[in-house]
Amino acid sequence: MKNKPKISRRTFVKASSALTGGAYLLSPMLANANFFHKETGAVQLTWLGNMAPKHNQGFTWGTCWPKGKVKREAGFELRSSDKEEILIQSWPLAYWPDGSLKWTGHAAPAGEFSSQTAFSLLPNSEPKAIQGIQVEESDTAFKIDTGEVQYTLPKSGNQIISSIKRGPATIAENGRLIVLHQDVSDEDAADQIKKTAFQGNIANISLEQKGALRSVVKIEGSHRSDTGRDFISFIVRLYFYHQAVSFKMVHTIIFDGEEETDFIKGIGVKFDVPMQDELHDRHIRFAGKDDGIFSEAVRGLTGLRRDPGKAIIAAQLAGEKIPPISEFPANVSKNINYIPAFGDYTLFQGNADSFSIKKRTAEGHSWLNSARGQRSRGLAAVGGPSGSFAFGVRDFWKSFPGQLDIKNAHTDSSEITAWLWAPNSPAMDLRFYHDGMGQDTYPKQLDALDITYEDYEPGFGTAKGVARTSELNFWALEETPGHSLFNEMCTYLEEPPLLTADPKYLLQVGVFGSLWSADAPQSEKAKAIDMQLDWYFDYYQKQVEEHKWFGFWDYGDFMHTYDADRHVWRYDVGGFAWDNSELSTDLWLWYYYLKTGKKEVFRVAEAMTRHTGEVDVHHSGPFAPLGSRHNVMHWGCSAKQLRISTSANRRFLYYLTADERTGDLMREQVTAAEALLKVVPIRKVAPKETWGTDDPNNVYLSFGTDWGSVAAAWLTEWERTEDKGIREKLLNSMRSIGNQPKGFYSMGSRMNLLTGEFEKVKTKRASASHLSAVFGLTEIAIELYKLVDMKSFNKAWLQYCEMYNASEEEQERVLGNSLGKLNLQQGHARLTAFVAKEKSDPRLAKRAWEEFYAGEGGIRRHGEAKEISGPEVLTPRTEALGVSTNSTAQWGLSAMHCLAILG
Template sequence: MNNAISVNVRRLGQPKNKLVPSGATWGIPWKKGELLRDERLTMTGPSGTPVPLQSWPTAYWPDGSVKWSAHAAALGGSVCDAASFVVSKGEPAAPAAPVHVRDEDAYFEVNTGAIVCQINKAGADIVRAMYRGETLACSGGKLVCIREEQRSDAGGRVFKEQHFVSQITKAAVEQSGPVRAVVKVEGRHKAVAGSRAWLPFTLRLYFYAGLAQMRIMHSFVYDGNPHQDAIKGLGIAFSLPMSGPLHNRHVRLGGDTGFFAESPKHLMTFRTRGKYEELFRRQTAGEMISFDPQEDAAFIGLLEDAAVWEDFKLVQSAPDYYEISKRTQEGCCWLKSGSGSRSSGVAYAGSESGGIAANVRNFWRKYPSALELRHLSADTAEMTVWFWSPDVRAMDLRHYDTKTHLLSAYEGFDELRSTPYGIANTNELTLHCLESTPSAEMLKALAEEAEAPARLACEPQYYYDAKAFGLWSLPDRSTAAKAQLEERLDAVIDFYKTEVEQRKWYGFWDYGDFMHSYDPTRHVWRYDVGGCAWQNTELAPNMWLWYMFLRSGREDIFRLAEAMTRHTSEVDVYHIGEYAGLGTRHNVVHWGCGCKEARIAMAGLHRYYYYLTVDERIGDIMNEVADADYTTVHLDPMRSYYPKDEFPTHIRVGPDWAAFSSNWMTRWERYEDTSYRDKLLTGIADIKSMPFRLRSGPVYGYDPKTGRLTHFGDDNWGRHLAVCMGGPQVWFELAEMLEDPEWEEMMAEFGSFYLLSREEKAAQTSGAIAKWSWDHPVLASGIIAYGAYRSKDKALAGKVWDILLSEPFMARIGQPDTVDGLEYVRPVQEIGMASTNIASQWSLNTILSLELLADSLPEG
């Protein structure tokens, strides 16, 4: 045990400004035995400045030492713009104003030292009141939903709307300081007129010591009928106290680069001249304006006659278009006031007593979103953040057809199981309590914080040395061949960054996902061809992006991986209902494919983000999937191949049991729950007893109550399925925890066997498994590399490099063709053979092979 250890952590990207302090939460991995659960950690900034730190464990090694620790700090004051810090063993500094949480009968009260927020335990309003000093800053915070039902008859279409607001069913304090406090609120949306309650929600409210802000994580689950229950609008509304004359009330809405700045009673009239023009400029800049009743009587009369602009809104209806409008009152038209491409997602409303600014994460990326400010002339105004704007068409969650297209479109089953019932979505915003109307510079700082919230991370070398997430390599360009592979790894990241923007892979339900395969004839991805459209974690692109971040530390890769994790863990996964714990295979519609499988939802895909950022929502989702193996009893993954028999269900060693093993490993290390460890050991023992161990698969009879696997047969789809869905990445890390040489030997044995000729396979297995399909070596090259490494087989290592170096798509990466504007709707760049399956698996297997077989890579 090293008591003198210290860990360097740094911000992702450079600090954007000194104007906005921010709270940061992040994770640090530890070697086995390096950090004991009762040891304390401290943090220092530049020049050894103590930074108050709150720490807690998030995962443990089997010996009880800490595997991952979580940390929270408020980055303000002298460290507001600090780029790096040091975490070491020692007593942490205490915040000057620690967060305090008080439990009252009807609410929780959180005091950060800068604000006091009361959070209700029941009712519609989440926030009872939020104060800045003695001043009420806001209240309310109720969730709002508009349900639309459409009916058609000979006379046309009729649209009916029904309004819902939040109804709290449960509230709990998850953390109570001293640096960070978290309150979790759960409930459903209840009809304003009627008894129906639907759309379960979870809100987490985050507070940091000394900061006058509240971060909100908003998640909801869809539990309606897509043919009857369309969501027309979904958001959260706050009540803001207003005081003083109307001309001293201010509105700000974030544009592309600057801000829409007006007042409900601005000073521009037909006769605004002279000193009043200067006053108008000062008003527009946010200053408080006063008049002399006698000297300014004539102008005051003009103001009394001028229109009062009661309501304002900004609607981001597409990724490249927003519109700002305002109106004088209900029943009058909305007047277009401005437009642009991509709003920064910031809104402010306030008066002489200060106000509230809201910044929304990924505002334009998750369109159609909106910011609405209403009743600006009243004593209480309303600010609504719309995650889905009611100014656009309602959500359409129906399937794209009334039948499946198994043969022509690579859809998984003849069964039509396209349902959004149980999928979810998560959105983030932050409220800032401000004493006065913010400057444009301050608003810009808020927008930048929303765009890229403060994140701290370790150096890649530290992650590597700690063996965080198993086996992977650091970049190495020491030879021409290694440099070529590194260039391809970087180039494929750049390719997908470009595709996200070029193809506009944005939207409330889509942002974060990539598409599956490309159609060079139409110059588009196969968006309408069944299983060739959205990727939905097929072949583990999440893992690819996270390992690329770990080895590089690049912020842009982190943001790609973060967006994919948020999307795939919510939209591609069932959180309630018949398919709870499973996800949907790749399809035109994210939830469209009849294949509902554990590997899409497995914890192994999402745990990177959880341990690196300590995101509680991801923690919830990993808990949801811990027992996903039970769901396969009523939805057998192999139901098309094997009828019901003596086994409760049938599974494959990969991707099914591999997914279960990732869920169980994660549950075991997070909670030290040995029942999940025992399930792992039971399965591994059964695999050891199979005729040819791991090679015997892939289909087993399975009983989730016991975890027992019984050798059953073969699905004839090839051994690559056992290892190309993230299984090896999970199993290599699991090996560090189990310390079972035979488990590692079995994995190596599988890899060494994969490329043998049919005759060699027959000789080793008496012909039993020689005929089975082993025909996708690029997808299995990582486990083959492991076999070559363990057996020190240089010839096999050479074959691995031949496979990886000759892959056609990756050989073309970085060299796209140009499609002119006549062949397609606009000019685009393309690589005709683009495949996310290949991009993901080639990258993962290259990263692994560079760690295991770098010495055998040809230099040229």
């Protein structure tokens, strides 16, 4: 078959319009609009959600730049809409191949932003010298002064922060990490439980970023018992901003124990808080739902038999300093010591819908039930007019069981604990949920897969190496926070400020493959697609709430498939339970955010990325750094694969927020292909001669899910570091795929881990897997297609895009044989759309939309939501029969990509 001559864009548009009545025109290029100023190079930025923060303790964001526009040595200015300059700190996140800046990270210090809603970020000739955070390093400690608060961070031992001061006053001290351990579960042998406390022990501490406006300290280690056992590794980052009275902690734990004997009773961060005020001037604060606050004094003066007076009561209720006792009415002052002082308080969020607050006078005495509520915002404070310490956990109720403790507030030193796993809850039980049911051979395991969709293998359903990352904030305050300030602090904790660029600007720059459209839809069909995209996101938001997809290990993930008979998601059926990024749910959410710019979409995508990057991936142990396929337990599946741990799912959060922990996760994947020497993805279904090798430098990779994941890691690392070795491995892999007899349809080969080059396969037969392109390969290949412009690779990719959904006759004519019956044709319509645009082929453009609307292997008819209540269900819920997460993600991606490419 002769190659069809490439026609001009004008001819193509005219022909396709005549052919289809205008339904298959190519998407028009966006006008430059006002988001990038050509002369100054300024980018327009706004707040995520268009709401300026009333309380700002510093924030960080990422911004992209057009290729060749910003030199690597450039500095940056941030100006508000009224032209006022705002000091910022800047650093590179990624580079274009020509060496110009592609992504940059920026940080703004603490300060007033409540009246500013629009900003211009522009490069200047050189970075400005800024006087800000002062850092002193000695052999034993780091000392950090933000201008408001002074911190001392020891380099060894079990204190991550030894003191927090505001001037001469010590606000908090002895900051430490703690894990509570028990050797049996609560249910199995309650009378034989042995409990042990482990304290975080520093193995390594480094000043990861030293800046005038933002400095970051990274601390690594493990929790150690008195007997010397190390258990539960940790990675903690502390973020300090200029003029801030608070610091942020990003806290990661990695489970490295044995599920049968290691049960976690508590995970927490502790500080001691010196108490100097009178007992009646010491105050407790807990955040409830919305703007509700639990507000009490250690020694209350209200409700007494004798009235201390309105002024004294008003001062105590406001948290202000009360006049000396000598000025109290005599009938109060003479007996004030008989008013009980309550020193211990605890807020326990045991599930997503209920918290309780209790207090007692001291250990050894009964707790009093103080209050109950639904969803605590996770912020607490203790102190008085001479100083207070506030502490909070982000996504507190969503990540239950959580607990906030304040103890000994009636003594000279109170102890606070932010519990990420609450001691008041049952111990964490990570054991696998069944005994294997005799699945001791591959054939038996494949039979089980056929009935429950669970890919089981003895020893593979382990939590060893999975991680969990939490975000916390701590405030050193000069006095008791007022109610208004306390609620503003809650908002800062729950919704950290973020500056964002308009989706149209990101499209102009060409990041993430430009695979979304940001213009208002121009046709009824496009409007219908946009409405359906909105419907699916709204529906899944409802499912999260109605089915309570919350909890320490679960928050951020969706379920895979619905059980219409029981009216529940299949939480207990093998591979149908937790989704674990199956068919690129993460990418669907991120591209939907890029399309809409909606804050609520960003937050859902952010939570999913935090979860899937940590919980669904092994970060240590025999399966590191591979991810686990969907299962009843996030780590339960024996399919440990690159397609789940892929950097393709993480790049959005990293580049938009400059989050260092997400950067860690992507860096883990740079050498991830080596893990396939130990854990072969196709070991159960392909003969060993296909993938086996005695050469430790050669590993079998599929050209689909495996290489797509490796390419995402290598592309990101090359962009971030300009590492020439990584670049060459990436290019070699691309070139050697392009040179295969059937390109991508050669399916896979052995790759040289040192060079990235694939062996040329011997078979001349073309084959395909329906999964190859639906775990990020499409998005990464399109990005590389445009970024690298390698002829052999581009030709192979266009062939893959065109032939996957082609007729058997076309496949046989072009490839030499048909590909047989394939699945997910609707999801692959976006591949047809891409080749249609690149070849300016109206026939392929028409075919792409026909494939999309036909819905083969996807969604033919969109489900309709209905409300269900009564005895058939435990609680009222919204149900849409036929909606599954796989199909929704692929429909959403195909819809957005086709609109972006073809219009």
